Amino acid sequence: MKALEEKIRKEGKILPGNVLKVSSFLNQQIDVPFMMEMGREIAGRYAEEGVTKILTVESSGIAVAMAAAVPLGVPVVFAKKTDKNHRTGRVLCAEVASYTHGGKHFVEVDAAYLSPADRVLVVDDFLACGNAMVGLIDLIKQAGAHFVGAAVAIEKRYQGGGDKLRAEGMRIEALASIASVDPEAGIAFC
Amino acid sequence: MKALEEKIRKEGKILPGNVLKVSSFLNQQIDVPFMMEMGREIAGRYAEEGVTKILTVESSGIAVAMAAAVPLGVPVVFAKKTDKNHRTGRVLCAEVASYTHGGKHFVEVDAAYLSPADRVLVVDDFLACGNAMVGLIDLIKQAGAHFVGAAVAIEKRYQGGGDKLRAEGMRIEALASIASVDPEAGIAFC
Numbered sequence: 001m002k003a004l005e006e007k008i009r010k011e012g013k014i015l016p017g018n019v020l021k022v023s024s025f026l027n028q029q030i031d032v033p034f035m036m037e038m039g040r041e042i043a044g045r046y047a048e049e050g051v052t053k054i055l056t057v058e059s060s061g062i063a064v065a066m067a068a069a070v071p072l073g074v075p076v077v078f079a080k081k082t083d084k085n086h087r088t089g090r091v092l093c094a095e096v097a098s099y100t101h102g103g104k105h106f107v108e109v110d111a112a113y114l115s116p117a118d119r120v121l122v123v124d125d126f127l128a129c130g131n132a133m134v135g136l137i138d139l140i141k142q143a144g145a146h147f148v149g150a151a152v153a154i155e156k157r158y159q160g161g162g163d164k165l166r167a168e169g170m171r172i173e174a175l176a177s178i179a180s181v182d183p184e185a186g187i188a189f190c
Numbered sequence: 191m192k193a194l195e196e197k198i199r200k201e202g203k204i205l206p207g208n209v210l211k212v213s214s215f216l217n218q219q220i221d222v223p224f225m226m227e228m229g230r231e232i233a234g235r236y237a238e239e240g241v242t243k244i245l246t247v248e249s250s251g252i253a254v255a256m257a258a259a260v261p262l263g264v265p266v267v268f269a270k271k272t273d274k275n276h277r278t279g280r281v282l283c284a285e286v287a288s289y290t291h292g293g294k295h296f297v298e299v300d301a302a303y304l305s306p307a308d309r310v311l312v313v314d315d316f317l318a319c320g321n322a323m324v325g326l327i328d329l330i331k332q333a334g335a336h337f338v339g340a341a342v343a344i345e346k347r348y349q350g351g352g353d354k355l356r357a358e359g360m361r362i363e364a365l366a367s368i369a370s371v372d373p374e375a376g377i378a379f380c
Contacts (some may be wrong), residue, residue: 028267032256062249066256069220069222070260112214113214
């Protein structure tokens with residue numbers, strides 16, 4: 001999505017450790033009309049898939065998920081992050097290895113909101129190592145629902161998470177794919 | 191908003207401690223078309239106020255804020271919850287006394303996203319004691335921005351937070367106002 005690449009070039013900031021900060025429009029502050037445009041792009045890519053529900057994770061995934069859910073006309077379910085494994089019959093819970101914090105945490109969702117009849121699209125703001133995505137897909141499997149595919153605003157392709165999932169046959173869409181981030185050379189897209 | 195009252199009656203669950211659970215459509219799972227309807231209602235109530243930005247707090251405020259921001263055509267900024275006071279020149283931070291957890295926490299936002307030129311509408315899913323709302327209004331004051339008013343999906347009027355703010359001259363709108371919650375008598379609206 002060219003408009004997103006331009007926005008990242010214009011507003012994205014490269015922080016120490018080659019971290020890309022896009023909190024002026026994607027998380028923390030949300031450029032709502034632009035977010036809705038991204039949502040329409042995601043909805044268009046999955047229009048033929050019979051999606052019944054979008055699954056995301058708090059907090060920064062919620063706005064992108066909402067934006068995609070409006071044109072698809074489906075509910076959003078957001079998983080909550082927690083330090084403890086709360087898995088019971090009524091709560092689905094999956095472990096997420098944390099790249100940035102070194103440790104691990106869990107994502108959980110009320111079992112009532114994902115059913116075997118659901119065709120679930122996973123939506124998030126970022127895809128890097130893919131640990132959060134793997135956790136969300138695990139929740140879908142636990143529910144016996146069908147994982148249709150995933151869509152993220154920005155994939156840091158150089159961190160490999162998306163390609164690992166694609167190699168397993170999963171459909172992973174990214175509106176912008178970043179090949180490299182460097183304070184001097186800037187941002188290169190795939 | 192009659193449709194919201196009906197939805198609460200139909201889908202809301204009263205948990206021990208007279209806690210009202212509406213996670214089937216408002217938080218955790220989001221009924222997106224209905225959420226957009228609530229957003230239009232909020233936008234209509236503040237249509238003449240020249241709102242330039244919506245401020246909310248993660249996580250469950252984000253979806254309502256997005257829904258109101260679409261018709262108003264303004265950005266959403268969401269404050270983050272944290273255990274520490276990170277206030278610096280670049281981060282605005284306000285204390286929030288916690289009713290449910292007994293302790294306190296902080297809400298913070300990058301100072302770049304609220305400016306003296308902003309006319310800010312605060313949007314959240316719930317208003318009870320008003321502690322979170324007071325913290326968000328504090329952030330707006332710290333930024334030197336203008337607090338236009340607030341809109342919440344559900345006000346638990348019996349907890350008094352909204353009326354305390356109204357008594358100070360603030361405009362606080364609720365799409366549904368609950369007078370009492372009781373496992374036997376059910377939910378009574380104001």
